[in-house]
Amino acid sequence: MIIKPFKLERYYTIHEFTAKYLLCSSDCEAMTIGDLLDLEEGAADRFNNHWLGYTESKGSPSLRKDIASTYTSLSAEEILVCAGAQEPIFLFSQAVLEAGDEIIVQFPCYQSVESVPESMGCKVLKWTAQHQDNKFVFDLDELAKLINSRTKVIYLNSPNNPTGYHFSKEEQLAIVELARKYNCIIFSDEVYAGLEQGSEYVIPAFADIYEYGISLNVMSKAYGLAGLRIGWLATKQSEILEKVAMLKEYTSICSSAPSEFLAGVALRNRKKILERNLEIVRTNLKLLDTFFTKYSSLFSWHQPVAGPVGFVKMNFEYDDLQFAEKVVQEKNVLLLPGDIFDYRGYFRLGFGRKNMPEALAHFEEFVIENLVK
Numbered sequence: 001m002i003i004k005p006f007k008l009e010r011y012y013t014i015h016e017f018t019a020k021y022l023l024c025s026s027d028c029e030a031m032t033i034g035d036l037l038d039l040e041e042g043a044a045d046r047f048n049n050h051w052l053g054y055t056e057s058k059g060s061p062s063l064r065k066d067i068a069s070t071y072t073s074l075s076a077e078e079i080l081v082c083a084g085a086q087e088p089i090f091l092f093s094q095a096v097l098e099a100g101d102e103i104i105v106q107f108p109c110y111q112s113v114e115s116v117p118e119s120m121g122c123k124v125l126k127w128t129a130q131h132q133d134n135k136f137v138f139d140l141d142e143l144a145k146l147i148n149s150r151t152k153v154i155y156l157n158s159p160n161n162p163t164g165y166h167f168s169k170e171e172q173l174a175i176v177e178l179a180r181k182y183n184c185i186i187f188s189d190e191v192y193a194g195l196e197q198g199s200e201y202v203i204p205a206f207a208d209i210y211e212y213g214i215s216l217n218v219m220s221k222a223y224g225l226a227g228l229r230i231g232w233l234a235t236k237q238s239e240i241l242e243k244v245a246m247l248k249e250y251t252s253i254c255s256s257a258p259s260e261f262l263a264g265v266a267l268r269n270r271k272k273i274l275e276r277n278l279e280i281v282r283t284n285l286k287l288l289d290t291f292f293t294k295y296s297s298l299f300s301w302h303q304p305v306a307g308p309v310g311f312v313k314m315n316f317e318y319d320d321l322q323f324a325e326k327v328v329q330e331k332n333v334l335l336l337p338g339d340i341f342d343y344r345g346y347f348r349l350g351f352g353r354k355n356m357p358e359a360l361a362h363f364e365e366f367v368i369e370n371l372v373k
């Protein structure tokens, strides 16, 4: 298999554990195992007695039941537990696609949804975000032009990484209608769902509203529990789920038993965890709004209605990669340059971490020293 290096993961491999301030993280604040176990009475004792053997390849029945309860119309049988969100993206593409297939990818994107199909010889069409009036827009007419009877899969991600764009209910229904016309599969990456700024922004999982919808989710992002490496696919398409499950027997085989247990505790207490993370996001967004109002001549910023990431336009002459490099060298603050997404002139910010105010203060020092005239 010849596949392009994963730009974002390469970048993080170099910087994530050396830069002091991560101003671009897409995961929310994590917590300790002890703090997580404290959320449920008796969980610590049960965890200590938890069996460390192999687990069921599809995921433990109890965890699949907890996951299914986060959807409105799916049962435990319609869930496949995987290693993070990355493994199911890879395995789904391997299971469903073959050389010559045509797919559509909402772009910019988390690279694996583009690079894995491309490496298999698929034709990848991009549904690209436009930046208009200081906001990102995904134009449905553009999607309608890309979709046709050859389209096998549409890869979506809402709330979107990196733009922060989130579909409205109306847009979601319009996308489903378009897909239904051609019987296309929708692979919907929903790893940032649960962090909406108000109930009016909550949209259903695609797997709940579309017969060919496959929803991807994970403990890493909205829940902030990336170290668990627990993710899953949810769909009514049992044949597809079975094909992915067969491939999983060649990769991770089954999930880690302690992680499955802990993911179950987190999901049963998801309201508390999501509220805590949303509170961090809200506090950080206020600071970001103040910052970008102050430096509006340098940066274009539009506050996302959901999720923990946003994409900032640089309104000055600077290569985004070199800019991020200079910021990390001088101030130990990590930004994610647009180059990583093949979308130049921007950088991604993450605002789900508690120390974001500190990171922003150091970034402001850089701005004052280098950009303010």
Ligand SMILES: Cc1ncc(COP(=O)(O)O)c(C=O)c1O
Pocket: 026, 083, 084, 085, 086, 087, 110, 157, 161, 189, 191, 218, 220, 221, 226, 231
């Ligand atoms: C949109 C999106 N999907 C999937 C993933 C992969 O998630 P995980 O690291 O939990 O496998 C990421 C990670 O950044 C992401 O941003």
